[in-house]
Amino acid sequence: MSNIDTTPVLKTEHLGITFGGLKAVEDFNISIAPNELVGLIGPNGAGKTTVFNLLTGVYQPTEGRIELDGQEMKDKKPHQMAKAGIARTFQNIRLFKNLTVLGNVKVAFNQNMKYGIFQAILRTGGYWREEEEIDQKARELLSVFNMQDAADKIACNLPYGQQRKLEIARALATNPKILLLDEPAAGMNPTETAELMEAIRIIRDKFNIAILLIEHDMSLVMSICERIVVIDYGMIIAKGTPKEVANNPKVIGAYLGE
Amino acid sequence: MKNKKEIIKSYLINFIAIALMFVILMIATDAGLINRYVRGILMTIFINIILAISLNLTTGFLGQIALGHAGFMSIGAYSAALFVKYAQDTMGITLLQENGLTSAGLGFFLLSLLIGGGIAAVFGLIVGIPALRLKGDYLAIITLGFGEIIRSLIEYFPFTGGAQGLKKIPKLASSLNVVYIIMIVCVVIMFAFVRSRHGRAITAIREDDIASEASGIPNTHYKVMAFTIAAFFAGVAGGIYAQYLGVLGASSFGFMKSIDILVMVVLGGMGSLTGSILSAVGLTALPEMLRSFSDYRMLIYSVVLIIVMIFKPSGLLGTYEFSLTRLIDRIVHPGKHKKASTMKKEGAEIE
Amino acid sequence: MELFIKQVITGIQVGSVYALVALGYTMVYGIVKLINFAHGDFIMVGGYMAVFSIPLLMNAGLPAWLCILAAVAVCTIIGIATEKIAYKPLRGAPSLSVLITAIAMSLFLENLALILFSSSPRPVNNIFNMPPVTIGNIQFSGVTVITIVFSVIIMIGLQIFIKSTRMGKAMRAVSEDGQAAILMGISTNRTISLTFAIGSGLAGVAAVMYCSAYPQVQPYMGSMLGLKAFIAAVLGGIGNIPGAMLGGIIIGLVESMTKGYISTQLADAVVFGILILVLLVKPTGILGKNVGEKV
Numbered sequence: 001m002s003n004i005d006t007t008p009v010l011k012t013e014h015l016g017i018t019f020g021g022l023k024a025v026e027d028f029n030i031s032i033a034p035n036e037l038v039g040l041i042g043p044n045g046a047g048k049t050t051v052f053n054l055l056t057g058v059y060q061p062t063e064g065r066i067e068l069d070g071q072e073m074k075d076k077k078p079h080q081m082a083k084a085g086i087a088r089t090f091q092n093i094r095l096f097k098n099l100t101v102l103g104n105v106k107v108a109f110n111q112n113m114k115y116g117i118f119q120a121i122l123r124t125g126g127y128w129r130e131e132e133e134i135d136q137k138a139r140e141l142l143s144v145f146n147m148q149d150a151a152d153k154i155a156c157n158l159p160y161g162q163q164r165k166l167e168i169a170r171a172l173a174t175n176p177k178i179l180l181l182d183e184p185a186a187g188m189n190p191t192e193t194a195e196l197m198e199a200i201r202i203i204r205d206k207f208n209i210a211i212l213l214i215e216h217d218m219s220l221v222m223s224i225c226e227r228i229v230v231i232d233y234g235m236i237i238a239k240g241t242p243k244e245v246a247n248n249p250k251v252i253g254a255y256l257g258e
Numbered sequence: 259m260k261n262k263k264e265i266i267k268s269y270l271i272n273f274i275a276i277a278l279m280f281v282i283l284m285i286a287t288d289a290g291l292i293n294r295y296v297r298g299i300l301m302t303i304f305i306n307i308i309l310a311i312s313l314n315l316t317t318g319f320l321g322q323i324a325l326g327h328a329g330f331m332s333i334g335a336y337s338a339a340l341f342v343k344y345a346q347d348t349m350g351i352t353l354l355q356e357n358g359l360t361s362a363g364l365g366f367f368l369l370s371l372l373i374g375g376g377i378a379a380v381f382g383l384i385v386g387i388p389a390l391r392l393k394g395d396y397l398a399i400i401t402l403g404f405g406e407i408i409r410s411l412i413e414y415f416p417f418t419g420g421a422q423g424l425k426k427i428p429k430l431a432s433s434l435n436v437v438y439i440i441m442i443v444c445v446v447i448m449f450a451f452v453r454s455r456h457g458r459a460i461t462a463i464r465e466d467d468i469a470s471e472a473s474g475i476p477n478t479h480y481k482v483m484a485f486t487i488a489a490f491f492a493g494v495a496g497g498i499y500a501q502y503l504g505v506l507g508a509s510s511f512g513f514m515k516s517i518d519i520l521v522m523v524v525l526g527g528m529g530s531l532t533g534s535i536l537s538a539v540g541l542t543a544l545p546e547m548l549r550s551f552s553d554y555r556m557l558i559y560s561v562v563l564i565i566v567m568i569f570k571p572s573g574l575l576g577t578y579e580f581s582l583t584r585l586i587d588r589i590v591h592p593g594k595h596k597k598a599s600t601m602k603k604e605g606a607e608i609e
Numbered sequence: 610m611e612l613f614i615k616q617v618i619t620g621i622q623v624g625s626v627y628a629l630v631a632l633g634y635t636m637v638y639g640i641v642k643l644i645n646f647a648h649g650d651f652i653m654v655g656g657y658m659a660v661f662s663i664p665l666l667m668n669a670g671l672p673a674w675l676c677i678l679a680a681v682a683v684c685t686i687i688g689i690a691t692e693k694i695a696y697k698p699l700r701g702a703p704s705l706s707v708l709i710t711a712i713a714m715s716l717f718l719e720n721l722a723l724i725l726f727s728s729s730p731r732p733v734n735n736i737f738n739m740p741p742v743t744i745g746n747i748q749f750s751g752v753t754v755i756t757i758v759f760s761v762i763i764m765i766g767l768q769i770f771i772k773s774t775r776m777g778k779a780m781r782a783v784s785e786d787g788q789a790a791i792l793m794g795i796s797t798n799r800t801i802s803l804t805f806a807i808g809s810g811l812a813g814v815a816a817v818m819y820c821s822a823y824p825q826v827q828p829y830m831g832s833m834l835g836l837k838a839f840i841a842a843v844l845g846g847i848g849n850i851p852g853a854m855l856g857g858i859i860i861g862l863v864e865s866m867t868k869g870y871i872s873t874q875l876a877d878a879v880v881f882g883i884l885i886l887v888l889l890v891k892p893t894g895i896l897g898k899n900v901g902e903k904v
Contacts, residue, residue: 058468077471077476078471078472079471079474079476079477082473083474090468094472095465096461096469099465107459107462107470107473110459111474111475115454115455117451120457123450127454131455171472317705321705388885388889395642395708396843399839399840400884400885400888406836406878407878410877410878411875413874414872414878517712524709553724554724559716560717561717563709563710563712567706568695568710
């Protein structure tokens with residue numbers, strides 16, 4: 001559970017972005033404690049994915065600031081955000097389709113590897129050591145998702161549910177402090193969804209990370225998130241425990257369309 | 259990752275195959291089986307292999323089409339040629355004697371290739387940093403533009419011999435064996451590079467550049483790296499070409515030459531180094547063997563290209579790598595690999 | 610001063626031809642996002658049509674400029690055929706494959722011409738018998754005037770066609786969003802064919818204009834011409850019709866000024882230099898609009 005005394009792992013202050021006069025996200029304030037599981041919900045087009053894009057450096061905010069572990073993240077590109085400890089998945093799965101499952105995960109280990117071009121060409125001890133190490137780590141990571149047997153399959157040949165899981169595994173391979181999941185259950189059937197939600201909880205505990213989750217399905221978010229942030233038209237309209245949020249008239253209005 | 263024993267075994271098999279070919283080449287040379295004509299074809303094959311595998315790095319592995327490869331080749335060719343010319347004419351070093359290279363000649367030859375490759379790489383870097391902000395069609399056009407600019411400048415400046423071309427370049431690329439070894443070294447380096455974390459990062463960019471960046475891959479850095487390395491090897495190939503022919507003209511490094519190399523990469527398989535090697539051999543040797551066919555060469559190329567693009571857009575081998583170890587394994591233990599072979603279809607090598 | 614004016618006039622004349630060719634690139638790119646590398650070679654085809662049809666027309670006692678009909682007809686047919694045979698099967702394929710196919714198509718036309726007509730250049734008979742026009746003490750050739758006037762008329766006509774006719778609107782719709790256009794009952798295939806037809810027809814006109822200024826035809830004449838016209842299209846803003854005209858004239862002027870004042874050899878390098886500059890500073894061109902990628 002969240003603890004008020006610790007530094008938040010992720011904190012934004014007045015975060016906002018304007019696209020040609022249109023304020024897509026405005027005055028977005030959020031503070032996520034280490035190991036917290038937070039849901040970000042809102043109607044279609046409310047700006048949820050835009051928030052993710054801001055947090056991962058895909059867009060540069062026009063206002064406000066982002067802090068990761070108390071450090072300000074300014075003018076950071078997506079790969080720098082990933083290195084700093086923010087990992088993400090995508091709404092429409094983005095895998096390296098023609099690489100193997102194992103290869104997909106290995107790519108994400110790249111930023112924590114050290115051997116250079118010449119060491120690679122000369123196949124020095126460092127090359128072998130690191131490659132062996134990540135091979136093992138990648139397989140371990142896959143086994144968390146029960147996918148160790150699929151390691152040598154080509155990613156695009158996986159069933160849909162496993163593709164989603166692989167994307168999460170890949171994100172975890174970057175060794176994040178916080179994981180952003182963009183509609184991880186989209187397109188899944190109820191059984192798969194329930195399985196995934198269980199997996200998310202396990203990941204949070206096993207890897208000891210915070211998770212921010214976008215989800216459409218209210219009931220699902222309610223069941224696993226400790227705290228929920230609701231946005232509409234780019235602004236936060238409610239925050240609180242699932243119960244508080246569910247009874248908030250603004251939220252009900254946003255979803256039912258007043 | 260495969261276990262150590264298997265890796266050592268496969269290295270050994272490949273090494274033996276390479277050495278065997280070298281011995282055959284040497285025996286054939288000694289026995290006088292290789293006349294000037296055959297020598298010319300083999301030399302062109304070796305040069306084209308280096309060109310094709312280097313372009314494959316940008317076009318196949320990185321997935322960005324570059325139409326200025328001949329430009330980098332020409333920079334390497336002229337740099338290496340001017341360097342050895344300077345060594346011979348101005349410094350007065352004896353590089354060649356009647357029966358071939360002097361030891362100084364060999365040293366200068368290798369040095370000239372490094373210089374040619376190095377300068378081409380510098381140009382690759384200069385061109386790559388701005389150009390790689392673009393992708394797809396625009397990158398293709400901008401690289402084409404750079405290639406044409408390089409060609410025009412070579413024709414314009416007097417020190418490159420201008421439009422008349424550069425003549426009397428010491429023919430240091432006289433030994434097939436030496437060029438063979440250089441080619442093998444280039445191929446081995448390329449394989450080692452592609453099958454490392456760097457190669458993996460480059461392939462990831464091809465597959466999905468947004469996801470690769472989100473997975474912590476600095477896309478620009480790796481794109482420029484791929485481009486620069488490709489330019490380096492194009493420069494090396496150019497250096498050999500210059501010192502094999504002994505004369506250079508800027509017009510031989512035009513757009514058409516870049517297309518020639520691209521055809522090899524595309525047909526062989528974008529993302530398959532062995533594919534590039536096979537198509538470089540095939541597309542160099544075939545037109546030579548069928549002399550009457552040479553008028554129709556480009557016409558047939560173009561039709562084949564269109565057909566391949568329609569029916570097998572990733573090229574004949576795709577990203578599949580031919581493996582000698584696997585082949586031998588399959589001959590020795592028939593049946594054992596049936597299942598593995600279907601699973602290993604594509605990309606399995608770059609895990 | 611005289612050199613300057615002479616270069617300006619040459620520049621505008623060549624630029625008008627570039628503009629006509631650039632229109633073909635821009636329309637096709639706007640609608641199928643394809644750099645039709647073969648477009649430059651349509652000019653070459655048009656050129657050969659002029660070479661072969663002029664003697665026939667003369668024998669029949671008809672004026673030589675009617676060769677424009679032959680050029681336009683054949684170019685249109687080749688344009689539509691190219692699209693149907695090579696490009697259509699690849700609709701929706703990765704841009705790399707499409708680009709390679711376009712390059713291959715260009716190679717195909719060039720090498721076919723090489724085999725059919727040999728590499729030696731063929732002279733083109735005088736197409737327009739026009740007296741030179743004199744304004745003040747400056748003399749233009751009649752061809753120059755015709756080329757410029759023709760291009761402007763075509764440009765305006767095309768603009769009107771695109772903006773106000775049914776087919777023109779369909780073309781714009783397909784270029785904005787092909788899927789949505791289908792849902793609106795627009796036949797994408799027909800619209801794309803029409804675009805290719807108009808674009809290649811214009812290449813036929815451009816071919817005749819070009820040949821009346823530089824009366825020589827050879828198999829590779831289209832490749833450099835095509836590239837420069839493409840640069841003009843990019844410079845003006847790809848997908849934009851007035852942009853193509855603007856880009857064409859600018860490229861024509863720059864080229865002719867470089868030839869006049871710096872060096873003939875460097876003209877190509879300068880033109881490509883401009884392309885690179887434009888792509889780096891404003892990849893959407895002078896009149897183009899920005900489009901981002903969705904994450």
